[in-house]
Amino acid sequence: MNTRVNDEPAGGSLTDLAYLLLRDRLVMLEIKPGEPINEDRLRTEFNLGRTPIREALKRLEQERLVVAFPRRGTFATDVNISDLSHISEVRRTLEPLAAAAAAERATSEDRAGLTELRSQLDTATPSGDNTELLRTDVGVHRAIYRCVHNPFLEDTLISYDNLATRIWCVFLPRLSGMAGHVDEHGPLLTAIVEGDAEKASELATQHVVGFERAIRALI
Template identity: 90%
Template sequence: MNARVNDEPASATLTEQAYAVLRDRLVMLEIRPGEPINEERLRTELGVGRTPIREALKRLEQERLVVAFPRRGTFATDVNISDLSHISEVRRTLEPLAAAAAAERATAEDRASLTDLRSRLDTATPRGDNTELLRADVGVHRAIYRCVHNPFLEDTLVSYDNLATRIWCLFLPRLSGMAGHVDEHVPLLTAIVEGDAEKASELSAEHVIGFERAIRALI
């Protein structure tokens, strides 16, 4: 699978493009927790002006990925393992709801896209590379969220999945069985493609619970 998590369309505005790049660097901890955000360097690197960067950072602050301090600047937020139970509580409720909705609402084009994603999941994801496996996990979640066709729910789902992924990243060197966690998406995608809302909901709930259990085993 494509190693990039960034899934913004080519037609996205400069602010959306800057947001997507920064978001995924923050989510994958390429920008480390507590690290200052160098706006000037980002402007040069991304080839955008001050306004797109500032607007992107405002959105990222709302999503708890950065925090701004007067006269000090903007920093990547810390990742607190104590947030795990709160994040999981939300995801245990919303992820099964979203999976069921995706199974019911996905268009023919959506189902074809998910079928293609499912076929690529096993063959193109490095089995021994936890970072790439995690990127694949994020990509599958976002593909499912798009099939819900509810922009408000999609934004909420992406936001909480981002926060959960940051916790994953803290433990990546110690995680085992990451490939199995990603492989759980195959029957989930099948249930959505086949329109089985009940099965999709059940599998999604198991996936979220498995995430929390895996992390807690390492604490």
């Protein structure tokens, strides 16, 4: 199965490209919390100019993924477990709302795409790689968010899912049952495809609550 975390910019700008590449490295902790952001290295690696990198970093700072200090530079933000309750509070409200909206608003094309994604989940070879499983989890969430057809809500959902995912990454080596967490998406996708807003909302709530419970069990 090949569910990618990052979304390729459809006709987007170089800043969009830089943003997406950097965002998902930060989300998956490939750039470690507290690590300095080396702009020169990123320009070489991404083959992009100074302006796209700097504009991307400004956006990422607004999303709490990097922090800039005068005369010191820009750094990946720390992951604070104390933020878990605040992030979960927002997600317990927004994720069920998004799932219900997706069930009601998804186009025929959207439903076909989610059906294909569900088939990929059903036929995927079981993996013991928690990092790959987490990438799949993120990819499914973003596919659902696109079906809401509200760009403001979609951006907010992605932002909070990113922050939650960073917490997941901290605990990945100690987490068990990650495959089961990802498998929960099958019934959720089915509910959205079938237009069952109430069921989709209920399943999304269970998913978010399960995330918080799994992390708290390790704290």
